[in-house]
Amino acid sequence: MERQDLEKSVMEQVLLAAIKEQRSSRRWRIFFRLIWIVIIGCIFYEVFAKTDTLTSSKPSVGVVSLKGTINSEERTYEVVSTGLEDALKDKSTVAVIIRANSPGGSPVYSDMLYNEILRLRKEYPKKPIHVVVEEVCASGCYYIASAANKIYASKASIVGSIGVIYTGFGLTGLMQKIGVDSRLLIAGKNKAMGYPFVAENKDQTVLQQQMLDEVHKQFIDAVKSGRGHKLNTSNPDLFSGRYWVGEDALKLGLIDGYSTVDKLAREEYNTSNLVDFTPKQDPVDKIVKKLGMGLVDSANQAVNYGGFGSFK
16 A cells, blocks of 8 residues: 555656646747747837838938947947938938937048938939037037038037047056056057057157148048038137037037927928938847847947047
């Protein structure tokens, strides 16, 4: 009798374990199915949302956001250029507004976007590209904006800052105090130009200043070309690197008037139909990062390679 009870108990335990394992396996299957449903749903939403936008027959004003620091990490050039092209290709779009809120950034990407806007204006001459400044459009952002047909802002917006900056530091004094030597080896006498662990070299400082001046000249030429006769060049501080509030910017010809995105669309194009063409982050990428699988990308973004100068 005891043996039968023991066998019965063992069988019950085995069956219970099997049931638990089956339930656990079922839960995981349901979980992964839900994940895939969410991913597929996001993809379909993005595809059909864009399709609806592109097939809309109602006259609309396209909007593309230019925000944050202009650099490769934020994919500024890719985002803005793609958004502009998509908006201009759309048959229902009558004009495009760049919603700007940026302190500036890379001279290279600023120049690339400046030239891209000029190219698109030639390709789509009947569809104006305007810039509406929200809080700030300074330095590299203003470089880009000067390529637009018109620039608008509010009276309190920060505009301008037509200049270039190089930031660095020197640690040689501190190193001497704590007894640390720099054992730097280079091939090419100017390879360590700007390196913080060696004493400043006056000849190299002159070279750096020359390069800054050249980039500054490119900036000034771009603004003059873009804004033309609108600029009040009699003000000696116009290209000094200082920034201006919207009210002063209007007097200097840096902007064409005061407006917002909604107001401009209503008053200039008689429509309140605004369509945002700013490319969104890939939905699958969003989900992957939320699940903790974006570590490599985060590590890459944490590395600061630096650069020669920036529009700030």
